[in-house]
Every structure is written in structure tokens, then in C-alpha cells.
Amino acid sequence: MARFFVSSDHIEYDDAGCAKNVLIKGTDVRHIKDVLRMSVGDTVTLCDSCGNEYVCSISDICNDFITTSVISAARCGSEPRIAIVLCQGIAKGEKMDFIIQKNVELGLNEIIPVLTEHTVVKFANAKDAEKKQIRWQRISEEAAKQCGRGVVPIVGMPDSYKNVIDRITSDDDTSTTLYIMPYENETDRTLKTVLYENKDFLNEGGSIKRICVFIGPEGGFSKKETEYAVSKGFTTVTLGKRILRTETAGMATVAAIRYEIGD
Incomplete structure (x- = not known):
């Protein structure tokens, strides 16, 4: 229908x-x-x-x-119990379209496009950024229709790395939010380990209501950016022995989280 x-x-x-x-x-x-x-x-x-x-x-x-x-x-029975917010370093070309579409299908609740040190994409002005945001929001809506979602995930306006980090770690939801950053230089702490350590809080009735995932652009995060995120409460994790592309990393993380928490 x-x-x-x-x-x-x-x-x-x-x-x-x-x-x-x-x-x-x-x-x-x-x-x-x-x-x-x-x-x-x-x-x-x-x-x-x-x-x-x-x-x-x-x-x-x-x-x-x-x-x-x-x-x-x-x-609607298709909406997840725990919200996932994807802070995505803006990727080149049509990769962002793909990232938004597939993560909406996987049950993402919000996407925040982020301008990082290694972001190649530049906006000429605020109007240019707004045009992109409108296009991305339309892609989110079409994906939500296709996969039977009950809500349309929000695609925010592109913003700077520091602004995004400061905003999502200083709102009223910090005590009920888990902050995760897949990072290629992290070798010890896996995503599964972090989810297992927080399993009691992620279960039905647990205190965690939201998971924020931060994914870098094609060039990844700088050391300075990673250190700042960790200082604000993010936990760096490895996604395995292979380095994933930016368009793959977010999907792999969101899919793994949904599987592990049964959501």
C-alpha cells in the first residue's frame, strides 16, 4: 500500500x-x-x-x-525503541545521498552533516548549505516511505565539528545518551564490548534512550578532533581489522547496534 x-x-x-x-x-x-x-x-x-x-x-x-x-x-510498529543519531562527516559527491538513504532504512532517527578538518565538500554560503539540506531531507523522506517508517528522520543543517560536539553533549539528554566514535586508530575497544558493558542500560526499561554515532569523512578524524570528542564523553571503538569507507562505516555501526540491542 x-x-x-x-x-x-x-x-x-x-x-x-x-x-x-x-x-x-x-x-x-x-x-x-x-x-x-x-x-x-x-x-x-x-x-x-x-x-x-x-x-x-x-x-x-x-x-x-x-x-x-x-x-x-x-x-506504527516499525520505529525503534532507542534513537540513533548519526553525526556524519560530509562525504563527497552522491555518497551523502547513499548514506542518508541506507541509514534511514536501518532505523536511524536523525542525521547531522558535519564539517570536519578533512571534509572536502565546501559550501559557498548559507543558502548553498540550505539547498543541500533540503535535498537530503527529501531523500530521508523518500527512504522512510519506501521502508515503512512511522516518522521521517531529520537531516540537520551542516555545522562545524566543534559546534556539533558541543551541542549534542550539552543538552538535557546526556545522562541517557551513549556516545560512540568508530576510529581507525583504536585497536582494543570494540563496538560489541561497549554495547555489552552498557547492556543493562540498553535493555527494555534501561536508562539509555539515545545513541550518538560520529563518523568521519573520507580522510577520517584528525588527532585533535578525536581527543576533543573523547574529552566530551565519546568512546572510540574499532569496527574490525579492516578500514571501512565513510559510507560503509555508519551503516555497519547502525546495523550492529540494532542487532545487538534487538531493536
């Missing part, structure tokens, strides 16, 4: 507080009309990005919007 994301503002409720009608707006209208060629009476799955999904029947198709009637509503 075709799947789309809608704003919670576009959901109409009855007197009992149950979802009654859902409005579809934006680019999805053209996709439903002209690409999928759906018509009145066809069913779609609509998600409100709050973890709720609605099976709806199309009741009216207009030029700028589509009205649907709710057949059934439920909590």
Missing part, C-alpha cells in the same frame, strides 16, 4: 477524539494523481510523524489537495 507523511495539523478528529479525515497536500498530491493514478476509493497509509499511522480511503481529489477518510488507526 502506498505510504505518505502528513502534518498532524491536517488530521481532523471527531467528538470522541478519534481521527476522522486526513488531508494530503504538497508534492504528494501530484504523485498520487499523475504517477500512481489513484482514484476515489483507493486506500493509502498516512503517517503523522508522531508514530501514528492511518489506513485511509481517498474520498475526494482536487488540484491542490486530497481528502481521505480514516478506516483504521494504530501506532
